[in-house]
Amino acid sequence: MSADFLYGIEVVLNGLMAGVMYALVALGFVLIFKASGIFNFAQGVMALFAALTLVGIMEGQVPFSHLINEIFGTEIHHFGWHVPALLAISLTLLVMVAFAWAVQRFLFKHLVGQEPIILFMATIGLAYFLEGFGDLMWGSNIKTLNLGLPQGGSRVIEDMTAKLGGDDFYGFFIDKLDMVATLVAIVLVLSLICFSQYTKQGRAMRAVADDHQAALSVGISLNFIWILVWSLAGLVALVAGVMWGAKSGVQFSLSLIALKALPVLMLGGFTSIPGAIVGGLIIGVGEKLFEYTIGPMVGGATENWFAYVLALMFLVFRPQGLFGEKIIERV
Amino acid sequence: MFYREAGDFKTSYDADSQTFPIAFDRYRYWVVLAVAFLVIPFVINDYWANALLVPFLIYAIAAIGLNILTGYCGQVSLGTGAFMAVGAYACYKLMTAFPDISILIHIILAGGITALVGAAFGLPSLRIKGFYLAVATLAAQFFLVWLFNKVPWFYNNSASGQISAPERFVFGIPVTGPNTEAWAMYLICLVFVTGSAIIARNMTRGSMGRKWMAIRDMDIAAEIIGVNPLRAKLSAFAVSSFFIGISGALFFAVYLGAVEVGEVFGINKSFLVLFMVIIGGLGSIFGAFAGAAFLVCLPVVLKLIGVDLLGWPPDLVAHFQLVIIGLMIMFFLIKEPHGLAQLWRVAKEKLRLWPFPY
Secondary structure (H helix, E strand, O other): OOHHHHHHHHHHHHHHHHHHHHHHHHHHHHHHHHHHOOOOOOHHHHHHHHHHHHHHHHHOEOOOHHHHHHHHOOOOOEOOOOOOHHHHHHHHHHHHHHHHHHHHHHHHOOOOOOOHHHHHHHHHHHHHHHHHHHHHHHOOOOEOOOOOOOOOEOHHHHHHHHOOOOOOOOOOOOEHHHHHHHHHHHHHHHHHHHHHHHOHHHHHHHHHHHOHHHHHHOOOOHHHHHHHHHHHHHHHHHHHHHHHHHHHOEOHHHHHHHHHHHHHHHHHOOOOHHHHHHHHHHHHHHHHHHHHHOHHHHOOOOHHHHHHHHHHHHHHHOOOOOOOOOOOOOO | OOOOOOOOOOOOHHHHOOOOOOHHHHHHHHHHHHHHHHHHHHHOOHHHHHHHHHHHHHHHHHHHHHHHHHHHOOOOOOOHHHHHHHHHHHHHHHHHHOOOOOHHHHHHHHHHHHHHHHHHHOHHHHOOOOHHHHHHHHHHHHHHHHHHHHOHHHHOOOOOOOEEOOOOEEOOEEOOOOOOOHHHHHHHHHHHHHHHHHHHHHHHHOHHHHHHHHHHHOHHHHHHOOOOHHHHHHHHHHHHHHHHHHHHHHHHHHHHOEEOHHHHOOHHHHHHHHHHHHHHOOOOHHHHHHHHHHHHHHHHHHHHHHHHHOOOOHHHHHHHHHHHHHHHHHHHHHHOOOHHHHHHHHHHHHHHHOOOOO
């Protein structure tokens, strides 16, 4: 097999795994949109905040240290302890649950029944607020995330596939971190699906996603379900933040992954979890293939916009996305 | 007791259909125009112009444009930054290609070119609605910014990829370039703002505006009563992009002078103008001005308080700015989802009854 064709396959495999990473972010959006009709633009910043909190807890940073030092003239930065990874993750989860409660209590309780664009703008305001708050709390310099996740290219796969091509072919370069991310994403999606299908609270969540009034009338506490959904989205954001943060460091650009997830949502439909996965895979593969084949002809750096154009073209033929609920309009 | 139509009888059709039927409104309008044109140019200085007034005027035009698209016609668009870039680059190419023609004509032509581009990117709106359309306009945003970065023809093959405005004169007075005085910058922007606001207000009052609002409220029903959705939506995109293009051209030529498209016209600009429209009030020309004023003044006030008054380091103040802007947006949306324009309308209603409470 020619080296170009093999490189093409490598691009497709990398695209699939990049797609899984995008889908991980898109999952958080879908969860919240399904249950409350809110398009949560703050999902990316939630991922950043979760990753910042995780690193801060693990390193024993003092929250708001810059502000405290500025007001009181002190020089404290660290508590001096190091928290092991699992405990730190549980503590961060608690923080995200507290955040979900606060968002529900102080923001969305007052915005019940507003138009979707107002709710969307409220989440953009939330994103700005959370970004500044995260910077104030943990500092805005770039941090490294050491969870012991394997990094670097996988030598096993490289050696296994080196024989496929000619003498010049080095074997597929598949990042171990990407493989771990794929596994984690699969586990997460499966557990989310099991949760929503087989547990009482998951059924309640699906009921709220269908019809708020009907759910209220059978005795489901909307408030509790919304806090649950935002906490789940926080968990997904934490996983996404950890995966992306382990790849490229915990910094502001992590919040821009939300922009990467938007074409995934457009493609898959805003209300469907399998849609987020399939959409992510399609966008990941399409983006990488386009950059590999046509990118050099138009000057490269097409990854910024090609995902959107691809999603746009799909939408023209299927306005609700591949798996979204069909938009029925009544006069 | 003076803010009512009682006793004020109109004797001609013109007077009956004027924009400000109440005398108080009319006088207020003329006073504001008089102060803006006759008083401020003589007292303005560089700091006020650069920090507050000129960005306010330019963003007001952009906010009027986006308000027409999102507020009157209901099509959410996140491509404002890219359309401003189209206006800026069109103005740049026209200025460098035809150096003898007045910059005023170039700015209007740049608006026209942006209108065509906007109508082209508005075609998906015929099929896609709501949030999906917002994300589709993001395709326009990212694609256009990439295009202006990659294709050297747009920036005249300059080595840095930046575009910079050559010096141009209007009636002998420099309006672009380093020798521009504060009042010249202010006046040229003010002229365009006044023109844009008059055109926009009258368009939205007329049949075009009613068609847009019909599409916004329920586009299937509008189609049934005879509003052509293709014409209405594309014209909304075109008119809105016209104003946004003018604002982009002014932003580049008069205010900044030199622009690097990725950072100046990126997605943050789109969100900024959308905030202005939402906080100012969807579907109101006054709301565009109110929102632009709010979002231009707020960071300046916060910076003044933080850095000058409290002496904190700028990065801490920058973080606080984000926190406070986010809080203010959320607070506003909770308290008054229809924006500052609604507060203004409520105030005017109370003024009608003054001095009685109800």
